[in-house]
Amino acid sequence: xxxxxxxxxxxxxxxxxxxxxxxxxxxxxxxxxxxxxxxxxxxxxxxxxxxxxxxxxxxxxxxxxxxxxxxxxxxxxxxxxxxxxxxxxxxxxxxxxxxxxxxxxxxxxxxxxxxxxxxxxxxxxxxxxxxxxxxxxxxxxxxxxxxxxxxxxxxxxxxxxxxxxxxxxxxxxxxxxxxxxxxxxxxxxxxxxxxxxxxxxxxxxxxxxxxxxxxxxxxxxxxxxxxxxxxxxxxxxxxxxxxxxxxxxxxxxxxxxxxxxxxxxxxxxxxxxxxxxxxxxxxxxxxxxxxxxxxxxxxxxxxxxxxxxxxxxxxxxxxxxxxxxxxxxxxxxxxxxxxxxxxxxxxxxxxxxxxxxxxxxxxxxxxxxxxxxxxxxxxxxxxxxxxxxxxxxxxxxxxxxxxxxxxxxxxxxxxxxxxxxxxxxxxxxxxxxxxxxxxxxxxxxxxxxxxxxxxxxxxxxxxxxxxxxxxxxxxxxxxxxxxxxxxxxxxxxxxxxxxxxxxxxxxxxxxxxxxxxxxxxxxxxxxxxxxxxxxxxxx
Numbered sequence: 001x002x003x004x005x006x007x008x009x010x011x012x013x014x015x016x017x018x019x020x021x022x023x024x025x026x027x028x029x030x031x032x033x034x035x036x037x038x039x040x041x042x043x044x045x046x047x048x049x050x051x052x053x054x055x056x057x058x059x060x061x062x063x064x065x066x067x068x069x070x071x072x073x074x075x076x077x078x079x080x081x082x083x084x085x086x087x088x089x090x091x092x093x094x095x096x097x098x099x100x101x102x103x104x105x106x107x108x109x110x111x112x113x114x115x116x117x118x119x120x121x122x123x124x125x126x127x128x129x130x131x132x133x134x135x136x137x138x139x140x141x142x143x144x145x146x147x148x149x150x151x152x153x154x155x156x157x158x159x160x161x162x163x164x165x166x167x168x169x170x171x172x173x174x175x176x177x178x179x180x181x182x183x184x185x186x187x188x189x190x191x192x193x194x195x196x197x198x199x200x201x202x203x204x205x206x207x208x209x210x211x212x213x214x215x216x217x218x219x220x221x222x223x224x225x226x227x228x229x230x231x232x233x234x235x236x237x238x239x240x241x242x243x244x245x246x247x248x249x250x251x252x253x254x255x256x257x258x259x260x261x262x263x264x265x266x267x268x269x270x271x272x273x274x275x276x277x278x279x280x281x282x283x284x285x286x287x288x289x290x291x292x293x294x295x296x297x298x299x300x301x302x303x304x305x306x307x308x309x310x311x312x313x314x315x316x317x318x319x320x321x322x323x324x325x326x327x328x329x330x331x332x333x334x335x336x337x338x339x340x341x342x343x344x345x346x347x348x349x350x351x352x353x354x355x356x357x358x359x360x361x362x363x364x365x366x367x368x369x370x371x372x373x374x375x376x377x378x379x380x381x382x383x384x385x386x387x388x389x390x391x392x393x394x395x396x397x398x399x400x401x402x403x404x405x406x407x408x409x410x411x412x413x414x415x416x417x418x419x420x421x422x423x424x425x426x427x428x429x430x431x432x433x434x435x436x437x438x439x440x441x442x443x444x445x446x447x448x449x450x451x452x453x454x455x456x457x458x459x460x461x462x463x464x465x466x467x468x469x470x471x472x473x474x475x476x477x478x479x480x481x482x483x484x485x486x487x488x489x490x491x492x493x494x495x496x497x498x499x500x501x502x503x504x505x506x507x508x509x510x511x512x513x514x515x516x517x518x519x520x521x522x523x524x525x526x527x528x529x530x531x532x533x534x535x536x537x538x539x
Contacts, residue, residue, distance in 0.1 A: 019074045019138045027130045028070040031082065033160060034123040035063030037116060050416045051104050059089055079131040086124040093121055107419050109331065201227055205325040206332035207424075210339070214480040214515035218320040222288040229324035229425070247290050252283045260287075260318065261294060265447035266367060266432065269318055269487065273369035277492035277511045284514065291319045321482035324425045335423040339483070341386045343473045346403050350504065353399035355392045363441035366397045366496045369487035370470070371404050373442075382411045384420035391468070395491065395506065396499020404477040404491065404506060405470055413465040421469065427484040429467040437461045476505030480515040490515070 038060030045052035066082050095101055097117070100110045134140055205227075208216075219226045247253070259275050262268055276284055326332050349355040352362070352374060360374035371393035379388045390409035394401035410429070412418045417429040436444025436453035443458045453460050472479035472488050479488035490509045498508030506512060 019079075019134055020140050023130065023134050023140045024070045024074055027082070027127060027134070028067040029160065030123045030127050030130070031063045031070065032067035034086075034120050034127070035060045035067065037120045038063065041116075051419075055104075076135065079135050082131045083128050086127045090121055090124050090128070093117065104419060109328075198227060201325050201327060204327045206329050207323075207326040207335070208520045210332075210335065211323070211483050211520045212478040212480060212515070212517045213520050214517060215320060215323075215482055216520055217516065218288060218480055219323070221285060222320050223292050224320045224322055226323040227325045229322045247286050248282075250283060250286070252279050253286050253290070256283065256287050257290060257294075260291075263447075264445075266370070266435075266445040267447075268445075270368045270370070272318055273487060273489055273491065274493045276489055277368075277494065281514055288319065318487060319481060321426075321428070321485045323482060326424050326426075331423050338386055338422050339471070339473055342389070342406055342471055343475070345387050345389060346392065346406050346474050349392055350403055351399065351500075352394045352396075352401040355394070355403075356399065360392055361441075362397075363391075365442075366395065366401070366499070368491050368493055368496065369489070371395060371491055372397055372401060373407065375409070380409060380411065384408055384410055384418070386422075393470070394499075395504075395508065396496050398500050400500035402499065402502070402504030402506075404474050405472040405488075407468050407470050409466055409468045411465050412467050418467050422471070422484070426482075427469050427471065428486070429469045430486060431463055431467055433463040435461050435463060474505065476507065476517065478517055480517070 038056050042053055042056045042060065045056045062085055066078070066085070069078050070082070092101070096111050097113045098110060100108045102108065216226065218224075256272075256275055256279060259268075260272050276287065279287070326335070349358060349360070352372070355374045356362070358376075359378060360376045362372065363375045364373040366372040372395075374392045374394060375390055376388075376392075379385070379390045389406040391407035392403060393405040393407055395404050396402075408421075410418050410420060421427045421429070432446055434446040434448070435442050436448040436456060436458040437460075438456065438458035443456050444453050446463075448456075448460070450460050469484060470486065471484055473483070477488070477490060479485045479490065481488055489511060490506050492510050494510030495502075495506065495508045502508030
């Protein structure tokens with residue numbers, strides 16, 4: 001009689017037998033739920049910055065793959081990896097909610113712990129505890145009676161139900177940070193809860209005196225969101241698609257719109273600034289009301305995309321910049337302290353002659369909207385240092401030109417703007433890619449062709465690694481379009497013509513009387529900026 005030969009179980013089969021299937025199933029569901037939440041949040045965090053988007057995607061896929069492996073290929077090493085990975089994720093979450101992570105779009109800024117965050121962290125904590133218990137007792141739960149098993153199955157069912165409710169919660173879609181910033185640049189949703197949220201942010205913001213009074217008035221007229229950082233507002237709060245408004249048309253407005261929409265770069269945008277100064281206040285106001293229908297959507301903030309082209313023209317945005325309300329008093333105090341350092345730095349070099357004597361060199365002529373740029377090449381590196389601005393901006397081409405602002409220039413070889421900058425989410429970096437550069441600096445804008453540039457005796461500069469931002473910090477020169485706006489309408493053609501004779505402080509601007517440049521305050525700031533903005537006194 002032939003001997004009976006018993007097959008030796010494979011290592012995979014032995015592992016599957018060794019670790020209790022009921023226990024592994026519970027752990028797999030918890031890991032899957034946590035992973036799904038992270039993957040659902042990827043688009044929102046990707047709009048904050050590529051680093052955050054990739055981090056959420058990696059965490060999500062690791063947890064989803066772990067869920068599959070817990071059923072298909074359980075092993076001691078897998079359980080150990082589940083413990084390590086989820087402990088790391090819990091640690092990062094706790095860090096981000098206490099002192100703030102040191103990198104990313106919100107470096108050093110603590111985020112508010114929301115329900116979906118806490119639920120996901122609870123799943124991860126149970127994963128760590130359950131995996132540890134299974135390593136200690138591999139057959140944990142393997143011999144449950146049918147009745148006990150039915151009761152135990154409630155755990156994964158509850159996890160699935162709780163995850164479903166969390167993902168359906170509007171709070172998850174908004175995912176608002178502690179300083180009032182919406183993860184996607186604007187808030188989806190509508191109704192009483194949304195209005196209450198907006199009112200709470202408006203009532204508790206501490207940044208009203210950072211921009212001049214005219215900025216809040218300009219954003220109200222243009223329908224530009226200065227609470228959640230969207231480019232414009234809608235009546236139903238659910239989209240950044242601009243609601244058409246009735247505009248008092250005129251031939252002057254039509255010509256202004258044609259100039260604004262004409263393709264071009266820095267020189268074209270400068271011509272728009274000049275044209276804005278030459279029309280009446282009434283036409284300018286109608287242009288502001290029309291602007292959101294043309295300019296698109298998106299917030300200009302650290303790590304985010306924005307309306308316009310950030311590689312050409314006036315920093316990618318003509319008109320009032322979107323603004324994200326700041327409600328953290330410590331952050332507001334820090335930003336104001338930083339701006340005071342910048343202000344004192346600018347005032348140390350009141351004229352272009354002072355800047356040249358200290359090592360700055362003229363690299364661009366005076367261009368309406370963005371001034372004349374003087375650069376100190378010793379400061380050019382990959383660091384943002386408030387008291388070492390790479391560029392100082394002046395109101396004309398002569399050595400007696402007066403200072404109007406600063407521009408910081410960071411070397412950063414990436415398609416994503418630097419995370420460095422002033423405290424808060426509102427200073428925005430842009431690039432000037434393809435400028436025509438000659439022996440004495442810039443001689444042609446970014447739309448100049450290589451042939452045209454060569455004919456002028458210059459060469460096309462790459463510029464993709466050079467990120468810069470503006471801060472209009474000089475008293476009297478605060479931009480009506482925002483402290484960090486890409487361009488300012490104050491710097492018109494008249495300003496350049498009066499340079500060196502007007503006493504400085506942008507006194508030579510031909511449109512200075514159009515704007516209220518007193519510090520911003522609650523009395524002249526829109527307190528309701530959604531569903532039909534209403535300006536408070538002074539609007």
